[in-house]
Amino acid sequence: MSKAMLIDTTRCIGCRGCQVACKSWHNLPGERTTFSETWSNPRYMNSNNYTRIIFREVAQPEGKLNWHFIKRQCMHCLDPACESVCPVGALIKLKDGPVVYDDYRCIGCRYCMMACPFQVPKFEWGKAVPLIRKCDFCADRIEIGLAPSCSTTCPSQALVFGDRGALLKEAHRRIGAHPGKYYPEVYGEKIVGGTAQLYLTPVSFEVLELDHRGFRTDLGNVPYGIYGREWMSKVPWVALGVGGLAVGLHYINQRRAEVQDQKSQEGKED
Amino acid sequence: MSEKVEKWYPGEGKLTTGRAILYVILVLGLISAVIRLFFGLGSTTNLSDAYPWGLWISFDILSGVALAGGGFTMAAAIYIFNLKKFEPLLRPAKFSAFIGYLVFVIGLFFDLGQPWRIWHPMVMWNPQSVLFEVSWCVMLYTTVLGVDIFIMALERWKKYDLVAFFRNIYLVLVVAGVMLSTLHQSSLGALYLLMPEKMSDLWASQAIGPLFFCSAVIGGMGVVTLESFISSWAYKRKPELKLLSSLGKGLGIVLLVYFAMKVTDLYARGATVWTLDKAHFFFYLELFGTVALPAILLTFSEVRNSIKGLYWAAGLSAFGVVLNRFNVSLTSYGGYRDFSYFPSAIEIIITLALIAGGILIFDWGTRYLPVYHSELSGKTS
Ligand code: SF4
Numbered sequence: 001m002s003k004a005m006l007i008d009t010t011r012c013i014g015c016r017g018c019q020v021a022c023k024s025w026h027n028l029p030g031e032r033t034t035f036s037e038t039w040s041n042p043r044y045m046n047s048n049n050y051t052r053i054i055f056r057e058v059a060q061p062e063g064k065l066n067w068h069f070i071k072r073q074c075m076h077c078l079d080p081a082c083e084s085v086c087p088v089g090a091l092i093k094l095k096d097g098p099v100v101y102d103d104y105r106c107i108g109c110r111y112c113m114m115a116c117p118f119q120v121p122k123f124e125w126g127k128a129v130p131l132i133r134k135c136d137f138c139a140d141r142i143e144i145g146l147a148p149s150c151s152t153t154c155p156s157q158a159l160v161f162g163d164r165g166a167l168l169k170e171a172h173r174r175i176g177a178h179p180g181k182y183y184p185e186v187y188g189e190k191i192v193g194g195t196a197q198l199y200l201t202p203v204s205f206e207v208l209e210l211d212h213r214g215f216r217t218d219l220g221n222v223p224y225g226i227y228g229r230e231w232m233s234k235v236p237w238v239a240l241g242v243g244g245l246a247v248g249l250h251y252i253n254q255r256r257a258e259v260q261d262q263k264s265q266e267g268k269e270d
Numbered sequence: 271m272s273e274k275v276e277k278w279y280p281g282e283g284k285l286t287t288g289r290a291i292l293y294v295i296l297v298l299g300l301i302s303a304v305i306r307l308f309f310g311l312g313s314t315t316n317l318s319d320a321y322p323w324g325l326w327i328s329f330d331i332l333s334g335v336a337l338a339g340g341g342f343t344m345a346a347a348i349y350i351f352n353l354k355k356f357e358p359l360l361r362p363a364k365f366s367a368f369i370g371y372l373v374f375v376i377g378l379f380f381d382l383g384q385p386w387r388i389w390h391p392m393v394m395w396n397p398q399s400v401l402f403e404v405s406w407c408v409m410l411y412t413t414v415l416g417v418d419i420f421i422m423a424l425e426r427w428k429k430y431d432l433v434a435f436f437r438n439i440y441l442v443l444v445v446a447g448v449m450l451s452t453l454h455q456s457s458l459g460a461l462y463l464l465m466p467e468k469m470s471d472l473w474a475s476q477a478i479g480p481l482f483f484c485s486a487v488i489g490g491m492g493v494v495t496l497e498s499f500i501s502s503w504a505y506k507r508k509p510e511l512k513l514l515s516s517l518g519k520g521l522g523i524v525l526l527v528y529f530a531m532k533v534t535d536l537y538a539r540g541a542t543v544w545t546l547d548k549a550h551f552f553f554y555l556e557l558f559g560t561v562a563l564p565a566i567l568l569t570f571s572e573v574r575n576s577i578k579g580l581y582w583a584a585g586l587s588a589f590g591v592v593l594n595r596f597n598v599s600l601t602s603y604g605g606y607r608d609f610s611y612f613p614s615a616i617e618i619i620i621t622l623a624l625i626a627g628g629i630l631i632f633d634w635g636t637r638y639l640p641v642y643h644s645e646l647s648g649k650t651s
């Protein structure tokens with residue numbers, strides 16, 4: 001059964017423990033950060049930051065400020081665009097759920113970065129011979145029966161790891177049990193064919209203004225890989241068609257020219 | 271005045287001013303390339319997580335391949351549609367196409383994060399990836415073009431029995447070339463099928479594959495025309511005006527077809543065409559300035575029968591193809607990001623050096639290989 005994580009943003013307290021846990025499990029260096037216009041810190045996901053908490057302040061009509069903390073990382077799509085575009089098959093969706101990356105295959109074309117609908121894969125721009133880096137859902141931990149390190153660390157059970165089916169059921173149970181507390185849609189249930197990260201939020205993702213922060217709402221429910229696969233399924237037929245047509249036209253046109261030559265010859269003889 | 275022009279002529283292999291400039295650019299490019307390899311993409315380019323693809327993808331790869339479409343276009347015209355009169359244009363077209371692909375592969379090498387793994391798609395397969403298909407087609411097609419050039423070299427070495435052998439299987443090469451070109455020219459567009467949400471409405475089309483194919487034919491014909499003029503100027507030959515004006519007629523027709531395809535596509539998708547912002551400015555420039563305008567110009571026989579007219583029409587349409595590739599890959603993507611991108615000096619120098627290198631190889635080739643004439647009397651191929 002494919003694993004997933006239920007991210008209930010109403011439970012998140014914004015402690016950023018998951019960011020730290022991720023760094024220690026993956027042995028990633030810390031980053032010297034500076035003040036910016038947002039509380040989110042570090043400022044961007046990159047090859048050293050696989051996950052971060054986005055801090056959003058949403059003003060209520062009566063002037064009150066509401067805090068929202070939304071965790072960002074690879075969505076581990078059920079049918080990942082990155083897997084379908086990689087020319088050498090360096091990105092693979094495992095049966096357990098994680099989408100993992102093979103350091104020894106990647107040629108560094110960066111098509112996965114362009115194609116990922118959530119802008120997740122990041123490049124090691126600081127290195128002379130860079131690789132792609134992204135959250136791997138702690139595939140090594142899942143393999144031996146542990147939960148990802150972020151969810152193990154989370155003190156408020158905002159990150160619950162488990163079977164995707166069961167978590168979805170739980171998500172809808174929460175929505176049903178607490179009307180008004182949750183926006184009645186689970187982000188990740190259907191988007192781009194479904195993802196392993198399931199988000200429960202008090203308001204919609206549009207209201208949270210996350211479109212330019214990696215969570216688009218206009219992606220549709222079709223996995224993007226389908227567009228590439230549709231194209232590829234036509235390729236053999238186009239090849240055969242063009243080849244056949246080329247050979248056929250060659251002979252037809254040649255024959256026509258010969259006939260014309262003959263005719264003009266005959267014309268001269270008359 | 272003749273003296274002033276004289277020093278730009280390539281002449282008989284002398285180091286003229288023109289060549290000297292090209293060599294300087296090439297050397298600068300080589301230095302930049304070494305720096306790029308040692309310090310990596312991050313420190314030498316302006317690429318970033320927000321702009322993973324930049325100038326090199328837009329120009330060296332997308333534009334370069336489209337402009338090198340002349341090889342397969344001319345081969346198809348001559349061997350498949352039996353338009354034998356174009357034969358004098360075939361060899362230069364194939365030779366420049368080969369150089370175009372060579373330059374493309376070198377450009378790609380420097381663009382890859384792991385350049386030494388450029389061969390990986392040969393053994394590590396992902397048949398659902400469009401890029402996988404593109405890499406195979408480009409690889410095979412470059413080989414086909416290489417065989418073509420090899421035949422020219424055989425002629426020079428006077429190995430006529432081998433030349434005769436290749437002549438016998440020539441149709442196979444032509445058909446393979448046309449097939450592979452059709453596939454990868456359109457598939458380069460199909461790369462963008464997977465990112466509709468990242469692109470402006472103006473270019474994010476499901477028909478982008480056929481559109482890329484059609485514009486590659488335009489790019490190829492435009493470049494063949496330009497190159498014919500430039501080399502006749504450089505090597506003091508008479509331009510084949512009659513031939514080129516009949517090629518110009520064909521170019522006009524393809525431009526009209528392309529224009530119709532573009533408009534139909536925009537209309538069918540209901541894209542917002544009439545607004546004014548940066549993306550729309552480049553869009554108008556592309557559609558009206560470099561597709562419609564040369565198409566209209568080429569309907570006049572005065573234009574088609576004058577060197578200047580053809581020069582402008584072909585130049586505009588070739589420029590339009592480049593503009594289209596930049597629009598698809600950069601302009602279109604600009605609205606998606608809160609960041610902007612402009613290539614770094616090293617990116618620009620390497621691109622210029624690739625162009626300079628291409629011209630120098632062409633120049634060298636035309637002097638050492640039978641590009642402009644067959645050394646066998648009779649049939650050219
Ligand atoms: S979110 Fe992006 S990187 Fe992660 S699995 Fe989906 S397509 Fe791949």
Ligand code: SF4
Pocket residue numbers: 085086087088089090091105106107108109110111112113132
């Ligand atoms: S950058 Fe690497 S992982 Fe990403 S698509 Fe290219 S080869 Fe695959």
